[in-house]
Amino acid sequence: MKYVVTAGLSHPAARLTRAVSDYVMQVYGVFCAELQKVRHDPVELFTRAVQPLLWLLLFGMVMLRVSGLAPAGMSYLDYLSAGILAQSVLFVAIFFGISAIWDRDLGILHRMLVSPAPRTAIVIGKALAASVRGMLQGGVVYVVAGLMGANLNLSPLNILGVMVLIGLGCGLFATLSLSIACIVKSRERFMGIGQLITMPVFFASNAIYPIALMPDWLKTVSTLNPLTYQVDALRALMINGAHSQFGIVYDFAILTVIAAALVLLSSRLYSRMVA
Amino acid sequence: MGKNGKEPALDVEELEKIFGTFTAVDKVSFTVDKGEVFALIGPNGAGKSTIIKMLTTLVPPTSGTAKVAGYDVVKQSTEVRKNIGYIPQLVSSDGALTARENLLLSARLYGVPRLEQEERIREALDFMGLGQFSDRLVSSYSGGMIRRLEIAQSMLHRPSVIFMDEPTVGLDPVARKAVWDHVRELRGKYRMTIILTTHYMDEVEELCDRMALIHYGQIVAVDTPAKLKEGIGKGATLDDVFSKYMSNFEENSEGGNYSEVRRNRRSIASRS
């Protein structure tokens, strides 16, 4: 009888190396499978990019005529494009969890969960794939904003920072979505909740207007909103002449901590989904 | 793990599962030897899938213990997972991926060494007769092909025990026979122990060394099909055995509730 057991690897260092390489391979496996699905059916990727473009083109054009919305030295288009970039990522990521419900209604989730892969590896693999999708879609918004005349900062380091931020934000909201999916377990309820929370998250942030314009209670809410920190850093990195309100390092730190917490939370909830 | 070769593949003691106030599995005990094909039989809702979910570490037992391949399902769940394969009652291959991609995902999740992955995948595809379809999306597969792919995915890491929950439900006679052949080969060629559930008595007759009759979460009989038939009388069939042990409880056997029926009948095609 042949057991797949690492019995020969009794040396602790060898065992650790094996455990790490297994973990990386498990994350990578889930990541690749998710991206292969996108490759087989890329239409969704494009249809999802339409909504943010409409915001930029219609809403942005009209609001350009309203003065005083954006801080001094910026056009409203400059201001808005970072917010819409974050929004496009949010709207994709927040419905990410539905795939877990699909998988659960069949036996696909069961197959994942009987494998020895740690649940965090599965969740991180899925979140990373969501991040890549977010980057692709964010790229479209980025290009269109540039074509419309937004004053983009095109230094490679800034573009890299923007990509990382999109990935981070997308991973954050994707794992939030996954956690919700694990709790509600039904497609109908999930869609309802997804729709219920996207608008408040979007409007209670600095995505389309400065926090300074908000009533006090909304100011408080917006400082608890991860999207605010994502937009804050995005805007500073992406637009010439824009400044971060909270500090870019602080923004990154907050987003990283929340994303890590959500990975742990959704990993725990994930295995209970079949029980 | 079974160093002396005598330790059973499965050792279940007083295993119990209570959902809220409902006892789905009521303190069952049984053992399965290495290399056996063992069937769990019982009407809809008897608790077969719940037993399998506990043995595959998906659902934590309320009480009792179970050892699979020598490992405790609660305390050593990772070791158990490394040593088992599982084919759930519902479709478990991803319809949005090709067969090869499904297999690659399984290989990576199970930590099959990178250099061996391709070889193992090819072997599994050939073994299951899927080689020529390996780059087609699984959503275009027939029910029989999907089952074969699921078996391929479950054997990649060379488990010592495979659990199959209703492996032939919804298949045409040819596809069913093909699955039976594969089960025999898994046992013969790879020396695996196989635990399956089924509602088909001919399947039990064809494949299984021993069977457990489950009713209302309890095991009401465990033995070889031959012995159980003998116990009923001369010329008895397995249907007679089933009827005798279940007869007191006819009202339960109405094919499950609506949501169970819906879930059991859903095919992968509905995903697209």
Ligand SMILES: Nc1ncnc2c1ncn2[C@@H]1O[C@H](COP(=O)(O)OP(=O)(O)OP(=O)(O)O)[C@@H](O)[C@H]1O
């Ligand atoms: N998560 C759950 N919560 C509550 N009840 C459950 C849960 N899972 C199963 N049950 C109940 O436990 C009982 C046993 O279910 P199980 O799926 O194990 O039956 P089964 O023998 O596999 O039936 P079938 O032949 O229809 O597949 C059923 O009455 C079912 O409704």
Ligand SMILES: [Mg+2]
């Ligand atoms: Mg069942």
